[in-house]
Amino acid sequence: MPIVYSFFKVLTASDTSTHGGFSVLPRHANECFPALDMNQQIPVQELIAEDLHGREWRFRHIFRGQPRRHLLTTGWSTFVTSKRLVAGDSFVFLRTSQFIVGLNKYLEAVNKCFGVSMRFKMRFEEKVSPRRSYTGTVVGVEDLSSQWENSKWRSLRVQWDEAASIPRPERVSPWEIEPMTLLFGVDLRNPSNAR
Amino acid sequence: MPIVYSFFKVLTASDTSTHGGFSVLPRHANECFPALDMNQQIPVQELIAEDLHGREWRFRHIFRGQPRRHLLTTGWSTFVTSKRLVAGDSFVFLRTSQFIVGLNKYLEAVNKCFGVSMRFKMRFEEKVSPRRSYTGTVVGVEDLSSQWENSKWRSLRVQWDEAASIPRPERVSPWEIEPMTLLFGVDLRNPSNAR
DNA sequence: TTGTCTCCCGGAGGGAGACAA
DNA sequence: TTGTCTCCCTCCGGGAGACAA
Numbered sequence: 001m002p003i004v005y006s007f008f009k010v011l012t013a014s015d016t017s018t019h020g021g022f023s024v025l026p027r028h029a030n031e032c033f034p035a036l037d038m039n040q041q042i043p044v045q046e047l048i049a050e051d052l053h054g055r056e057w058r059f060r061h062i063f064r065g066q067p068r069r070h071l072l073t074t075g076w077s078t079f080v081t082s083k084r085l086v087a088g089d090s091f092v093f094l095r096t097s098q099f100i101v102g103l104n105k106y107l108e109a110v111n112k113c114f115g116v117s118m119r120f121k122m123r124f125e126e127k128v129s130p131r132r133s134y135t136g137t138v139v140g141v142e143d144l145s146s147q148w149e150n151s152k153w154r155s156l157r158v159q160w161d162e163a164a165s166i167p168r169p170e171r172v173s174p175w176e177i178e179p180m181t182l183l184f185g186v187d188l189r190n191p192s193n194a195r
Numbered sequence: 196m197p198i199v200y201s202f203f204k205v206l207t208a209s210d211t212s213t214h215g216g217f218s219v220l221p222r223h224a225n226e227c228f229p230a231l232d233m234n235q236q237i238p239v240q241e242l243i244a245e246d247l248h249g250r251e252w253r254f255r256h257i258f259r260g261q262p263r264r265h266l267l268t269t270g271w272s273t274f275v276t277s278k279r280l281v282a283g284d285s286f287v288f289l290r291t292s293q294f295i296v297g298l299n300k301y302l303e304a305v306n307k308c309f310g311v312s313m314r315f316k317m318r319f320e321e322k323v324s325p326r327r328s329y330t331g332t333v334v335g336v337e338d339l340s341s342q343w344e345n346s347k348w349r350s351l352r353v354q355w356d357e358a359a360s361i362p363r364p365e366r367v368s369p370w371e372i373e374p375m376t377l378l379f380g381v382d383l384r385n386p387s388n389a390r
Numbered sequence: 391t392t393g394t395c396t397c398c399c400g401g402a403g404g405g406a407g408a409c410a411a
Numbered sequence: 412t413t414g415t416c417t418c419c420c421t422c423c424g425g426g427a428g429a430c431a432a
Contacts, residue, residue, distance in 0.1 A: 012392090012393060012394085013393080013394075014392090014393055014394055014395090015393090017394090017424095018423075018424050018425080019394095019395090019396090019424065019425070019426080020394095020424095020425065020426060020427085021425085021426080023392065023393075025391085025392080026391085062426095064426095064427075064428085065392095065427075065428060065429095066428055066429070066430095067391075067392090069391080069392070071426095073425075073426065073427095074425080074426085076425095077424080077425070207413090207414060207415085208414080208415075209413090209414055209415055209416090210414090212403095212415090213402075213403050213404080214403065214404070214405080214415095214416090214417090215403095215404070215405060215406085215415095216404085216405080218413065218414075220412090220413080221412085257405095259405095259406075259407085260406075260407060260408095260413095261406095261407055261408070261409095262412075262413090264412080264413070266405095268404075268405065268406095269404080269405090272403080272404075
């Protein structure tokens, strides 16, 4: 499982003030940001981040001040006003991770209410398989682990229709699959039926 | 019928620019604004106006410049940005008038769709009558005049339940009255029934 | 180490008269 | 007469190091 680099900080009054930017703890910057070129007198780079809605945010990441520290300056204040952040709010930074799912994607998936015996289709990347998608049936809905009750993460036990040469999971998350419409037992999207 | 003082102007580029205010034609200012104290070197006063949503707007009305002219300065630019006015838009100024009805009040009233035989209640001002409200029935829905087709103005012909010592109109506008709920013929709001 | 303060400077914009159509 | 221009000056706020907890 890949390591997830992330940090989290409760915003201070200075972080959310109109005068200046956001100060980053050195450990956080080292772990989570691309390395700065420390040969420069004042090391600077542009960071591009994405929020859970898929919107892009650009921040100037600079290492300056006496003593030296990591700061996010240009771009930070528009982020603060746009998100209406105030001192005391929390700021979470992640690079990408499989545990992060777009909010809309998640809400859509949860709305579909997958249940036992429901038919579904799941896409695979082209690099992984020559076929784009495989079909199957939900055969169980249960927590993956008692440690994470009511988590939707890999909550669906599935049975695949056909054998395949590529490895496919026995459990999937609702946002990984698409439900298929059934009408009187005839699967309208099944390729064996005329379209 | 009272005289309605009003003016109307197509906004110029200067009126909507960020630099400066709104210039008022002298005739308009004389007819529609309270008179300025012309003994002052630079006559100034504050105008308080209300939009159709009932929201209050304050403008500084000043008579200055070479040659002298009437201007609305402080408060005008927030009005422009808030209403998203641009050059070419029209600006209408009225003092109060019985023909001006709040937008929400109007929309609500139109939504109620008054029809013949509907029961209603109408409030009167305390100065006019010791009773606060009288009930009646709508007996006709028609244009007040063929000159103003589909106007809701006094479009409802009504019959009052009881005689009263005060003069009451034979025709009312939808926004002047309130519909009363009827259930199996029992008027739930009629004072003669227990509440 | 890191939050706050203060200073500096540039841009936005209000408010004034100049000026011209 | 009245729309536009330009100038002036204030205010806001980003961005820097100073400083202290």
